[in-house]
Amino acid sequence: MIPFHLCAALALLRPTLAASEKKDPPPPDPCTIKNSKGSFFNLNPIAVTLPDPTSKHKDDVVESWTAKGYDYPYNFTINFCEPVVEPLSEIVGVDESLWRNVSAYYTKNSRNYSIGQQNSELVFRGRKLVLNYTGGSPCEPSSSRIKLRRDNYPHEPEDISHGNRDGYGGDDDDDDNNDNNHDDEDRPRKGGSGEKNVRRKSSIFSFLCEKDPLASKAAVSFVAASEDECTYFFEVRSPSACAGINHAKEQLSPGGVFGVIVLITILVYILGGCVYQRSVMHQRGWRQIPNYTFWASIFSFFYDIFVILTSSCARFLPSRRGYSRVSMNGSAGGGGSGSSGRGRGRDPEDENRLIDQLDEEWDD
Template sequence: MKLLYYCLAFALPALSASTDDDSKKAKTAHKPCTIKSPTSGAFFDLTPISVVLPEEGRKAHKDDRTESWHARGYDYPANFTVNFCAPVVEDVKDVVGVDERLWRNVSAFYEMGGRTYSIGQQNSEPVFRGRKLILNYTDGSPCTSTSSHFTYSQRSTRPSLQSREIIGGDKGDKHRGHDDDDDEKKQKGRPGKNANVRRKSTIISLLCERDPLSPLATVAFVASSPDECTYFFEARTSAACGGIEAARQQLGPGGVFGVIFLIFVLVYIVGGCVYQRTVMHQRGWRQLPNYSMWAGIGGFIKDIFIILTSSCTRLLPSRRGYARLSPNGSGSGFGQTNAPPHRGRQGSQDSESENRLIDQLDEEWDD
């Protein structure tokens, strides 16, 4: 009974550990740039539209894209370059208001007046706003960098209330609307200016495109906020149509074969122990399945080892001065030529003993 308990104690923890590992991997594994809809349960994978340059030494495929996605600004005096879930592949330098170590993480930018403005850093986690799939980039260039450099045609042309003269006010309060340059000059002396500065951000709404003849993705600029801090884009792509998540295989072919073999061994041992104990009423080590076969194999290996070792000892060179002892106590040297008179009878007895030993081993092997 103890042997059966040992078999079960070995089998159950192994199976439970394998199932626990699989469940933990399924819960913790999350591929970047993917998301599952909380309402419909559809799986969305945006990696097909994420542009990544091939590694050095690997030949680029003819269908591989070598530049990021572009969007025209139309009435906005700049065009935009955007990538999905990854930095832009273009070499971005001298980004206004962004540290040099963060230039390689810019995921959206535009150029104006010979200067580069970031409108968001890399983000590989799309989100859902109701049924809308959204990708948001933040921590771009400061919002005050370009607000006073041009006039956006969509802004209202009516005079600002801040620029009107205040009735009964002081002459110094005639124009409350200070220029951005004056504000920046005043803020330079304030502590914590860099911590409180507002920075540009990007919101990309991804829409499903099922037309098979359409490009992989098309990006369109929608609008920007009046303070030019937030930029809105719309991207149409088949990657935003959703689908079913493909099951990822955690183990390779060798691992799968090893698991199958382990399960087979456990079933063989546990099932054999139960059968031998309940049906054949065996006890002790005889509860193991095919006990006689395994015991015979052990004896066969032992005999082979003895034969090999004895053959090796015979090949060793003998020393002069030593004699081989006979069973009756008398010895005869290796170099002696005259044998004792009873040598023939003793040889026949030895051969009979060897024959009996061989017959005994054959009977044990047959059992």
């Protein structure tokens, strides 16, 4: 019998399980993010990775993304959410153990300068999708920045370099003094990344949605560098920066959703029917099940089908062999011993002989 408290427990089972399954949402996958409206962004398609050594395309040439400096004297090599695939050596001011994690760099006088370590955490600045790299090579000292600025912009008026802002001197003698005053800055620049109080290069990437179906996977443009040559700004146009659907996190397919709806419908039918049959119809035991007669008839129908099939298949089973009729010849089947079974076990000739004998005795 199904007690009433069992039906009530089944009715409360689903909300209890749903409450127990509520957990903190898992962290997003690397290089993915959702905005405040729930739109999903995935930049993994533009992250360049080395091919698997066991794959058929292991010999294909793989290169990181590049950005031209144009009026800036250097070009940049960049990867998104992953380190650059090019082998690097002698990264200025970065420990050798961190060379493999450099995600953006440029080359100056045959020396590589990092402008950021690997980072796969995307952020939103308002409606702008942004990726930030930090922990690059140490920033250049003030005297080097002045010389670099004059080399890059020879037509710029000289008087903008005068003043006391950010260590810019007024003449060459002041530059020489600045060189001496910044000896302490030069030392950490030559050291590793573990030294403290060292300002390091960083880069900021702003991603824009590219809706042109014929456009490349990504187009990287250098925008500007900060005045102290310590922060670099880039703009990236890519179809991957457009909002999409999180297929990786989609738990149920359309068939699964339909199955859940059917399951909920069955639960409501059974639980609601149990409550109605017990409270209104005053049924007990198995008769609390809704439409008990209908389901019982279906069970009887399948039971009869099972019996018919099993009985029909029994005739095809092999019969037991090795049995034969035992003849009562010899002492057990003598003609005068009619009391031993009344001819049971005799062969046909003995039976005929006995019948003829009885007929003769009857005639006499």
